[in-house]
Amino acid sequence: xxxxxxxxxxxxxxxxxxxxxxxxxxxxxxxxxxxxxxxxxxxxxxxxxxxxxxxxxxxxxxxxxxxxxxxxxxxxxxxxxxxxxxxxxxxxxxxxxxxxxxxxxxxxxxxxxxxxxxxxxxxxxxxxxxxxxxxxxxxxxxxxxxxxxxxxxxxxxxxxxxxxxxxxxxxxxxxxxxxxxxxxxxxxxxxxxxxxxxxxxxxxxxxxxxxxxxxxxxxxxxxxxxxxxxxxxxxxxxxx
Numbered sequence: 747x748x749x750x751x752x753x754x755x756x757x758x759x760x761x762x763x764x765x766x767x768x769x770x771x772x773x774x775x776x777x778x779x780x781x782x783x784x785x786x787x788x789x790x791x792x793x794x795x796x797x798x799x800x801x802x803x804x805x806x807x808x809x810x811x812x813x814x815x816x817x818x819x820x821x822x823x824x825x826x827x828x829x830x831x832x833x834x835x836x837x838x839x840x841x842x843x844x845x846x847x848x849x850x851x852x853x854x855x856x857x858x859x860x861x862x863x864x865x866x867x868x869x870x871x872x873x874x875x876x877x878x879x880x881x882x883x884x885x886x887x888x889x890x891x892x893x894x895x896x897x898x899x900x901x902x903x904x905x906x907x908x909x910x911x912x913x914x915x916x917x918x919x920x921x922x923x924x925x926x927x928x929x930x931x932x933x934x935x936x937x938x939x940x941x942x943x944x945x946x947x948x949x950x951x952x953x954x955x956x957x958x959x960x961x962x963x964x965x966x967x968x969x970x971x972x973x974x975x976x977x978x979x980x981x982x983x984x985x986x
Contacts, residue, residue: 747777747778747779748771748776748777748778748779748801748802748869748872749778749779749781749798749799749800749801749802750767750778750779750780750781750800750801750802750803750804751780751781751782751783751789751798751800751802751803751804752764752767752780752781752782752783752803752804753782753783753784753785753786753789753803753804753805753806753809753814753817754783754784754804754805754806754809754833755784755785755786755806755809755810756784756806757784759806759833760782760783760784761782763804763833763861764780764782766861766862766865767780767804767865768780769862770862770865770866770869771869773866774866774869774870774873776869776873778869781798781800785811786809786810786811786812786813786814786816786817787811787812789803789817789821790812790817790820790821793821793824793825794820794821794824797824799825800825800828801828801829801872802828802829802830802831802849802865802868802869802872803817803818803821803828803829803830803831804831804833804861804865805817805818805830805831805832805833806833806834807832807833807834807836808834808835808836814832814833814834818830818832818848826911827875827894829849829868829871829872830848830849831848831849831850831851831852831861831864831865831868832848832850832851832852833852833854833857833861834851834852834853834854835853835854835855849864849867849868849871850864850867850868852864871945874932874945875893875894875945878892878893878894878930879891879892879893880893880896880908880924880927880928882915882917889915891908891910891915892910893928893930893932893943894945895910895911896908896909896910896933896943897909897910897911897942897943897946897957897959897961898940898941898942898943898946898957898963899921899924899925899933899940899941900921900939900940900941901920901921901938901939901940902916904918904920905917905918905919906919906920906921906923906924908924921935921938921939921940921941924941925941928941931944931980932944932945932980934972934973934976934977935969936955936963936964936965936966936969936973937964937965937966937968937969938966940963940964942955942957942963944976944977944980944981946958946959947977950965950970950973950974950977953965953967953970955973
């Protein structure tokens with residue numbers, strides 16, 4: 747079940763957004779708990795003080811007290827994987843939203859057209875990220891890493907080092923072995939010594955994969971076009 751928050755200082759807009767979310771959940775055969783707020787102070791308190799968890803947050807940018815931008819910046823350390831959809835009448839905020847790694851930006855004057863698409867895309871992505879785990883099993887340890895947490899995997903001598911969140915772990919296997927065991931289309935080789943998780947790639951720029959956490963991973967010239975094609979195909983199939 748997904749946990750979704752909606753925050754807008756206008757109660758009428760909150761109810762309208764809630765109707766859209768309910769429709770999108772049903773359309774995508776997903777279940778969810780929807781919590782609504784008309785105060786940015788309240789959603790901030792619930793997340794930063796009471797430890798509320800959300801998979802997706804719909805935020806109005808222009809609110810009294812803490813703005814949507816303020817809320818997004820303050821909750822990211824507590825919910826690093828949360829998807830945030832900004833809804834605003836001021837297009838100039840889009841640049842700042844990009845810097846905050848916001849999932850989608852919806853102009854208020856195109857809300858009826860754009861919001862259902864943004865919410866459905868977020869729900870599909872959350873569904874893709876959930877569930878699967880990579881298991882490392884040896885005589886001395888058993889470790890399970892959710893696919894959604896894996897950022898990239900690099901060759902380290904005879905080991906494969908798996909980077910997830912702020913941590914990493916090594917397994918005594920070749921990159922190809924790990925790739926075959928993952929058997930998931932979201933993982934692709936960017937060069938002979940590195941596999942990345944497409945879900946965490948924000949863009950391909952200047953021969954590098956720019957990750958959502960700001961890390962730049964090199965893409966070999968021989969892999970560059972293939973990487974671009976696979977990323978476009980992946981998102982085209984899953985979010986198209």
